[in-house]
Every structure is written in C-alpha cells, then in structure tokens.
C-alpha cells in the first residue's frame with residue numbers, strides 16, 4: 001500500500017526559522033496507524049469512509065500514537081462531506097483528547113459530544129437551533145465535548161456550502177510557541193484562535209491523541225477523509241529510534257549517541273539531548289534483557305587528565321539520566337576514555353567535533 005510520509009517538524013523560536021533537527025526524522029505512516037471505530041472503514045490509501053449516507057451512523061478514526069501540543073503541528077487532509085446540501089447532516093469533528101479511540105455521541109453530537117477534556121474543530125452541516133447553529137455550513141472551535149455554541153472557544157463561522165459531492169482541502173496548523181491555531185479550507189484561512197490550549201484545556205499536559213469523528217442523525221450524508229500531510233512531534237516518552245538505528249544498537253554495534261549535547265567544557269546536558277535520551281530509555285525498556293555500556297570521548301584540546309575526567313562525567317550524566325527514568329543501575333555502566341580514541345584527526349574543528357562524543361554499546365550480559 002502506498003504510504004503517506006509523516007514528517008516530524010519542530011519550529012524553533014520564529015515561524016520563519018524552522019528546520020528539521022536530526023532527531024526528528026521522517027517516518028512512514030499508513031492507514032494501519034489509525035484505529036477505526038463504529039462504522040469507519042478503509043477505502044483507499046490513507047482514506048477512510050467515516051459514515052455512509054444513512055441515518056444514525058457514526059464513524060471515527062484515531063491516530064494510535066500521541067502528539068505533543070508543546071510542539072507545533074500541521075495536518076492536511078481532503079474531506080468529502082457528501083452530496084446532499086439542504087438535507088445533509090451532521091458533520092465532522094477533528095478531536096484532541098487524552099485517550100485514544102473514544103467515540104462521543106452521534107447525531108448532532110457528531111461523535112464528539114461527551115469527550116472531556118477535549119478540543120474539537122467541527123465542520124457542521126446541519127442547523128440545530130437549540131445549539132445556536134447558523135443555517136449555513138459552519139466551523140467552530142469546541143471544548144470538552146460540547147457541540148453547542150454557548151461557550152465554544154471560537155465561532156460559529158459560516159463557510160461556503162461544503163456538501164458539494166467533492167473533496168475539500170482542510171488544513172490545521174498549530175504554532176506552539178505563539179499559541180496560534182489556524183484552520184484553512186480550500187486554501188482560505190477560515191478560523192484563527194490564540195490561546196494556551198495545553199494549560200486551558202488539558203490542565204498542563206501536552207500529550208494528547210487526535211482523531212476524526214463523524215455522524216448522521218435524522219438526516220445524513222456520506223463522510224470521507226483522506227490524509228495528505230501529517231507533521232507533528234510525539235511526546236518525549238513516545239520517542240523511538242528509527243528501526244534501522246534500533247536494529248544496529250540491538251545487534252551490538254558501538255554507535256555515537258549523536259543527540260547527546262553538553263555545555264562546552266562541562267558535563268551538563270543540554271535540553272536538546274532529551275529526545276535521543278528518551279529514545280534510549282524506551283529501547284532499554286522494550287528490551288529488558290539488554291544492558292548498556294556508555295563511553296565518553298573528548299578531543300585533544302586542553303589537559304589530558306581534565307579530558308579524561310570530563311569524558312567520564314559526560315558518560316555518567318547519561319547513565320544517571322537512564323537510571324532516573326527507571327532503568328536499573330545494574331544494567332548501566334559508564335567509562336571515560338578521554339582523548340585516547342579519536343575517530344577523526346584533531347587538526348580541524350570538524351574532526352574535533354566528531355571526536356567529542358558519547359558512544360553506546362548495548363549488549364546481552366553473559367548468564
């Protein structure tokens with residue numbers, strides 16, 4: 001099956017200055033990455049039918065791995081909300097929720113009603129007077145499983161008829177640094193919201209799952225979705241090495257832990273080290289029979305004895321981190337090898353940079 005690429009993207013500071021750090025590498029994603037609920041079914045590469053055009057149907061698809069709302073994301077998809085305009089119902093909700101695979105109530109609830117705590121982006125095609133829906137198709141930013149517009153975060157905002165029997169491009173972007181959420185339909189920005197979603201909605205925990213729900217009621221429409229682009233960052237505790245890298249490590253290859261970064265001349269780890277360290281924690285947790293040897297190396301600048309000590313302290317800092325995350329100290333050993341084992345000539349800055357490294361060796365201890 002042809003696969004959609006999931007590219008993990010991290011913005012630093014300003015929207016214009018984003019780039020892909022080495023620890024966020026591309027991964028494949030496919031329909032198998034989603035859990036289907038109610039009447040949802042796979043209808044093609046990255047495409048799902050959420051509901052058929054009959055009354056009282058509902059369908060959900062949830063991405064199986066969580067994302068971190070402390071990081072930016074972008075999701076782009078094509079929606080088809082059916083062929084009936086004045087008689088079409090009820091719509092879709094793009095939902096964020098701390099649990100995976102939930103389905104809220106159908107009908108006017110669109111599979112979202114009742115999910116608490118939650119954030120929901122609705123595309124509503126049926127006017128329910130008591131919910132303060134406008135007669136036109138509309139979008140809104142909902143919270144805590146409530147589909148009425150009494151206390152939603154934004155909207156309702158009317159949009160051109162979306163039940164056109166054709167596909168409509170739907171794009172959501174979240175700028176975590178500036179707390180800005182934007183929704184685009186067919187290339188036009190239709191909703192903008194600024195707010196601290198992590199604090200205000202999810203009580204400070206940025207780890208959420210996301211999914212799409214749709215439902216019909218006394219009236220109906222067929223609801224379909226195809227994912228085009230998913231760019232997001234998983235929470236730290238869900239990070240994994242690329243399968244090839246994990247295989248190398250588990251096969252006994254001695255490899256530099258490239259993500260490990262320190263303050264110059266010190267053993268204090270930088271925050272940028274955390275993703276790779278958490279990958280290492282997860283790998284060791286998944287392979288409880290394996291132990292790890294951590295070896296610190298420096299370049300040849302400065303005093304040899306100081307370098308030896310620094311390399312040992314840097315290796316120890318990683319050992320301490322693994323142990324602090326629940327890996328038994330019996331499985332973790334560390335050594336400082338100073339400047340004795342360069343992998344490149346120390347004559348250039350680039351060579352010295354490669355020589356300053358922490359290598360890890362994962363092995364199965366003899367019984």
Ligand SMILES: [Ca+2]
Nearest residue numbers: 085137161163
């Ligand atoms: Ca309509």
Ligand SMILES: [Ca+2]
Nearest residue numbers: 124126128133
């Ligand atoms: Ca409605």
